[in-house]
Amino acid sequence: MSPDDDTPHEVDGVISPVSGSSQQMRVLGECYSTDSSQQSFVGLSHNNEVSSSFDTKEFELIEKLAAEFSLDSNDSLYQQLVFKQEVVEGEALQIPLEQQRKLEDIVTQLEKDAADIERAKELLSKEKARLEEEKQDLEKASAEFCILREQKLKSIEREKAFVRRQTNVLKSRESDLVSLLRQQIADLQGEVCDKEAKLSVFRSKTRLLESDLRQSKDECAALKLKFRGLEESTTRLEQENSQLRVKLGKTLSRKPQASSSDLATKQPSKTAAALKSAQRRGDDSTERSGEKCVRFLVPEEDPVFTETKDRAVQADRLSQNVTTPENRVLSPVFVNEPIQPVSLPLALADPTAQFSKNFERVRPDGSTESIYKNGTVQEISANGQVVTYHYANGDTRRFLADGSEVYYFGAKELTQTKYPSGVIVVKYKDGREETHYPDSKVDVRSPDGLHISLTPDGRRTELYPDGTLVEKTPDGVERREFPNGDVKFKYADGTEETRYASGRVRVKSCNGSILRDEILTT
Structure with missing residues (x-):
């Protein structure tokens, strides 16, 4: 900012009129500084030039300026003005003419500055009033905004509470429905497992009964043949005995x-x-x-x-x-x-x-x-x-x-x-029975109810009396199905996988460590 700028300035939020008259104060300082005054007074003493016409209005102007700028008695500038006033009063007659002119110019400038200061004060007052009005308007707008904000926040809170309640209701309904469906699924899975277990047991019993029926039929046929042979032997023996008796009687009689x-x-x-x-x-x-x-x-x-x-x-x-x-x-x-x-x-x-x-x-x-x-x-x-x-x-x-x-x-x-038809049935002493078919398929039935089936492609199926079914494929995979619905797989690398009827799946490596153990939900 230039030294000649006499526009009002804002210091800490307050517009100060002093800054507008900085140039005048600087002129006063130069004119009434201690050194310059001493030099001027010394010069006046040396020149012995005394001015008889020194207007006391300048001193009044100084007092006015001091009062205007709120200079107290302890202020250095005020003390300098008072000192200079005393010097001027004491040696007024000694002021040269040129100095007097300078003082008059200064006074004139000070008056102009005072007028400028008055105008600046008016402008500052107007600006202050305008700012006060704007401040009031801003405070009013802020109050209205706060009221609107509070209302909006209350509305948003009510909407949040409503949405939260609705969400909780929906979650509770969904959780109840999901739990009900899961329970129904678990019940159905249990029923399916029970039915499968009963079906496997029924199948095994049916196979056992069929095997027993075939064995009974074979035994019946064998007994029939034996009985027929015995009947024939008995009839033949009776006939021969009767004939021998007749021959013996006739031989003895004649x-x-x-x-x-x-x-x-x-x-x-x-x-x-x-x-x-x-x-x-x-x-x-x-x-x-x-x-x-x-x-x-x-x-x-x-x-x-x-x-x-x-x-x-x-x-x-x-x-x-x-x-x-x-x-x-x-x-x-x-x-x-x-x-x-x-x-x-x-x-x-x-x-x-x-x-x-x-x-x-x-x-x-x-x-x-x-x-x-x-x-x-x-x-x-x-x-x-x-x-x-x-x-x-x-x-x-x-x-x-x-x-x-x-x-x-x-x-x-x-x-x-x-x-x-090409079918060959071999029956052993221990009751074991083998059936060889033309397509190279072999069925083996043991007296204890074990049924083994061998196919030409190398597949082996074993059905035990308790309903356990074991299937072995040529690639070394073994599948074992238990009556309770559990299924166990054993692969060629030694890995074992067990699928329980409850949905649980467990995979175990060849060294016995658990690789996977989880419950699958459908």
């Missing part, structure tokens, strides 16, 4: 009327006829069975065949002693060895292309029994549809009417049944 040579000469005709009939039935059974070779052998000691041979020998001895034609007709037993004159055809003498028959007879039910030199016993049913071979090593082979083949291994005590 003497023989013919020799054994006569019996040998008369017997071949009926013997040849019976052998021809048996040969025709054997040829028919051979044609039905095709070109099947004898590979399986049955129990060595069969009471039926052993007793049959003994009875045949006994009957032979009795027949040699009996010479009546009635006894020769009633006896169904024929012995080939004592009859020398009979010459049998080649086909009849060697039915197996290797061995010839030592014994053959026709049973009362129409079935034929043949015994070969190698110890093999052949039985042909009356209708010729069932052919049974009993081998010397204890094995038995039977061809049934439906084309199936049953082979019993005497040494291992197992039975193998081959059906026309």
Whole structure:
């Protein structure tokens, strides 16, 4: 700011009029400074020039200025003015003319400055009034703004409270609904797990019952065959006993009327006829069975065949002693060895292309029994549809009417049944049963209820009596499903994953550490 600027200035928020007359004060300071006054007064004393006309108005002006600028008695400037006033009063007559002119110019300038100060004061007062009005307006606007702000804040608080209440209500409703839905889901999952467990148990029981039913059917069929054989044996024994009693009574009651040579000469005709009939039935059974070779052998000691041979020998001895034609007709037993004159055809003498028959007879039910030199016993049913071979090593082979083949291994005590469809069923001594299908699939059933299934692609399935299902894939993955709904996976690298029926999933590494354990919610 330039020294000549006489505009009012604001100091600490208050407009001061003193700054507007800084130039005048500076002039007074220069004119009435101690050094300059002393020099001027010294100069006046040296020049001895005294001015007789010094107007006292200047002193009044000084007093006015001092009062205007609020100079107290302790102020240095005021003291200088008073000092200078005294000096001027004492030496007024000594002031030179030029100095007097300067003083007059100063006075004139001071008057102008005073007028400027008055104008500045008026301007300052007006500005102060305007600022006061603006201040009042601002305070009023601030008060109104505060009122509006308070109202707006209260409105916002009410809206926040309302939104908060609504949010809490919605959250409570949603939480109740979510908890209800989760409870329903948990109940449904529990029901599903229970039903799956019951279903798996029911399936396992069904499989066990089916297995028991099949075994019962097989046992029933075997018992029926055994019972039929026993009935046939009983009937045959009763007939033979009755015939032997009749022969024995007749033998004891009268003497023989013919020799054994006569019996040998008369017997071949009926013997040849019976052998021809048996040969025709054997040829028919051979044609039905095709070109099947004898590979399986049955129990060595069969009471039926052993007793049959003994009875045949006994009957032979009795027949040699009996010479009546009635006894020769009633006896169904024929012995080939004592009859020398009979010459049998080649086909009849060697039915197996290797061995010839030592014994053959026709049973009362129409079935034929043949015994070969190698110890093999052949039985042909009356209708010729069932052919049974009993081998010397204890094995038995039977061809049934439906084309199936049953082979019993005497040494291992197992039975193998081959059906026309290509299915092979093997039954072991301990009750275990294996079923081999044409597509290489194998089913194994144990007496304890274990069911194992093997497929050609290497997949293995195990079903335990308690309903546990185990599946093994060729790549080494094992899946184990428990009756309670839990499922456990075991991978080739040793990692185990267990999925519980409750939704929990746990993954364990090969070294036993837990990799994952969480509950999955749907």
